[in-house]
Amino acid sequence: MSDEPTVQRSVDGGVFSWFLVTAVIAVMALVVGIIALFSPPGGGGGSAAGEGGAQTVEVELGEMYIEPSSLEVPAGTTITFEVTNAGTMDHDFKIDGETGTDFIAPGETETFEYGPVESTVDAWCTVPGHREAGMEMTIEVTGGSSVAAPAGDQGTGDGGDYAEIDPNAEPAEGFEPHPPELPAAPEGTLHEVTFNMTDKEIEVAPGVTQLLWTFEDTVPGPILHGQLGDTFRVTIVNQTEMDHSIDFHASKEAWNDSMRSIGPGEELVYEFQANYAGIWMYHCGTAPTLHHIGNGMYGAVVIDPPDLAPVDHEYVMVQSEFYLGPQGEVGDLAKMQDDDWDAVVFNGYFQQYKFAPIRVETGERVRVWVVDDGPNENSSFHIVGTIFDTVFKEGTYLLQPDERRGGSQSLDLQPAQGGFVEFDFAEDGLYLMVTHKFSNVGKGALGLFQSGEVEAAPASE
Ligand SMILES: [Cu+2]
Incomplete structure (x- = not known):
């Protein structure tokens, strides 16, 4: 089971409503979790696990977090994301790195609809480095024919096909080194x-x-x-x-x-x-x-x-x-x-x-x-x-x-x-x-x- 959403940070204005929404999400997640707990193992059973519907989720972006950091929804849910940038620099929020908001300026909010969701997916900020620094959310889908999320992807963004240095390789003909000389101090002050x-x-x-x-x-x-x-x-x-x-x-x-x-x-x-x-x-x-x-x-x-x-x-x-x-x-x-x-x-x-x-x-x-x-x-x-x-x-x-x-x-x-x-x-x-x-x-x-x-x-x- 994924972590339940938590409130870790207060933000000027809307703290109370933010708390409410998060609390609602937490309760929903808990309910879904309990249902899942009592579902027959290996089963697609549990008809009670909902057949979608619509949900609105408030998302907060900041340095370097996305809140909530995880979310559970029944398969088939259509989610309306209301994404607010509470940080000091531009961020975006994209599901699978593709679908979502444009870059959102600090203090601005952007809304988009996603779904119906059928399988667990991740969402993150696509500014280079921000996902690795913590700006990531897992949207876990319960019930239905959910597909497990790939486990343990620590993420270079695409699974880590790292370049490697061959210590015996030589640079190409005409290699120009970075000039090692200290440049002269220019005239004047x-x-x-x-x-x-x-x-x-x-x-x-x-x-x-x-x-x-x-x-x-x-x-x-x-x-x-x-x-x-x-x-x-x-x-x-x-x-x-x-x-x-x-x-x-x-x-x-x-x-x-x-x-x-x-x-x-x-x-x-x-x-x-x-x-x-x-x-x-x-x-x-x-x-x-x-x-x-x-x-x-x-x-x-x-x-x-x-x-x-x-x-x-x-x-x-x-x-x-x-x-x-x-x-x-x-x-x-x-x-x-x-x-x-x-x-x-x-x-x-x-x-x-x-x-x-x-x-x-x-x-x-x-x-x-x-x-x-x-x-x-x-x-x-x-x-x-x-x-x-x-x-x-x-x-x-x-x-x-x-x-x-x-x-x-x-x-x-x-x-x-x-x-x-x-x-x-x-x-x-x-x-x-x-x-x-x-x-x-x-x-x-x-x-x-x-x-x-x-x-x-x-x-x-
Ligand atoms: Cu820089």
Whole structure:
């Protein structure tokens, strides 16, 4: 038997009527349940189990629930659904993902008729990720020739034909890595940029694509770079069919102001002054945030500390995970909720700097900024064959060269932490870049530096 509907939440206005309706539904469900309990086993018997009729059911949508979450009706019932969006963003309510309402704006109600129902079905909100986050209802049909609902469908939406990464596959000819270089800070102290928020099918490992949600069609999103005191005026433009937002960790802003979600076609200007040095995560914060980060909406802002020493090369590594959905489709929220990543990557692609090593010269000074954009996994950033003599983490130097001769082997970061390391290579050769949590190396957290000319170097450009 399914759960009985319950009242778990009160809503401004209509609490009483909502309670009444729910109570009525609960009683009906109970009656139907009792009848079913006393029906002969295996039987289509129980003529008392009703032969349909009409019912009106009030449904409430919100973040991230549908109430009631289950419903029992006799076979043959025609249901009039009165669906109200009590949430703060658009939702819909569709039976089998197909029949139902259009997107309903917050505060609005839409009504539709469905039936007569003959077998148990599910209904859910079709905004990507919302079903997995809890916006689902089971309409259980009793009596009649009811067909059992498919059991245990935890749902990617279509049964979980997940894409898989072949660790031995190679990218196609002409593979272009995500540029690892830190972009130079633009002139001036006001940086005006536009981030278009898009859906884009992107290759995340050789032959594996996902429909990612992006800032500016790239994952990670653009790296912003500036100096202390600079102002960033970022216009986000939502070019998708769902709500999105942006949250800059480099700023101090009220969550309900600049970080609010905007709907399809809308724009928002998020302006902040960068008053703290470091490498800062930014990400979409729209619920379920886990899904929006896990499906590509993250990036970094680099604010130089004062008196930053000059170096020969400056790179940025954004570490993150992928939780693959079916090929070419959105990443899987259930996997994200279970910490069940398929890949851990630097700058958005499985082992990409193994395929396209980063070229430096022996003895040159190198700075690598690293941020862990997660959403879930930590990082222990390490380069095989060198020692960091400078480590800056979360706003302060942990290590700088001095007479004590201290060295560092790894920069440890939890999700949403960042810093940089500095080093050089002592001799020509290849140097592996990893997170030293080694189970993740085979899952993509592997790259190469090539120092000087190396015989039989892996193919690069
Ligand atoms: Cu988003």
